[in-house]
Amino acid sequence: MPKDIQGRFPSFSRIIAGVMNWGTWGAKLSKAEMATLISQCVENGITTFDHADIYGGYTTEAEFGKALKQSAVKREKIQLISKCGICYPCKDRPEYTIKHYNTSRDHIIKSVDRTLQNLKTDYLDLLLLHRPSPLMFAEEIADTLQSLKEMGKVRSFGVSNFNPGQADLILSKYPIVANQVEASLLHLDPFFNGCIDHCQCNELLPLIWSPLAGGKLFHDQDNPEIENKKQRLLAVCNKYDWTLTEASYLFLLHHPYTLYPVVGSSKIDRIKMAKAALDKSLTDSQWFELLEAARGYKVA
Secondary structure (H helix, E strand, O other): OOOOOOOOOOOOOOOEEEOOOOOOOOOOOOHHHHHHHHHHHHHOOOOEEEOOOOHHHHOHHHHHHHHHHHOOOOHHHOEEEEEEOEEOOEOOEOOOOOOEEOOOHHHHHHHHHHHHHHHOOOOEOEEEEOOOOOOOOHHHHHHHHHHHHHOOOEOOEEEEOOOHHHHHHHHOOOOOOEEEEEOEOOEOHHHHOOHHHHHHHHOOEEEEEOOOHHHHHHOOOOOHHHHHHHHHHHHHHHHHOOOHHHHHHHHHHOOOOOOEEEEOOOOHHHHHHHHHHHHOOOOHHHHHHHHHHHHOOOOO
């Protein structure tokens, strides 16, 4: 368990609801359906919601904001995370002629103002820089983040998809508190490339996106490599009477540095499966069995 760093940001729910697939890019939930899902999440102790300005081609934040207003959920009872920095060409952003990254002061502040307006809130609990840009200027970023904090628009800051060196660049100028990275039984890199180690060294909150590998393990695959991994993992699951979903979450939740899965489903039953995994456990040996099955070979 990491040290208590609650003074640096609000207490997030251990399971985080990722909203990327709630709108146009996924389930296309109506305002009423989204309001119901928000309420169901909160009723089940899932109070943290993960956004990005680009989701739904810059439409999902506004849809969520309207749904939150319609729901009975109070803003102070939830935590809102959002991300900015990716410039995504689409109908709502015709000025972007190519997908690129922008971490300039002007872009970050304009993005935050839009996000606050869309989410119908006065502040974000956490703002993440969505992707590292080759053109990042850490000092300008730090000054921008400090300005947003002083204005009360953002309470804490972090990064997303940054490797340790890139995160260190920002940390050299500003005390960020989180790094959101992809990790799953099909994407093991953060356990071996220093990302999770770096979070421990710097007391950063490790947020985990795509904990179920984007559903690749749950559908028929034309990819023989993934299918072979799936069969090996199912053999371990059958041994311990786990479902593949349970095993996927247990693998992440077992880490002693308290990883926070961001669940991308728009179905409350699927979200509740992640929470149910909190009541179960596995041993270190079982964790390595899953690791061996996922990689196809034993540790050295």
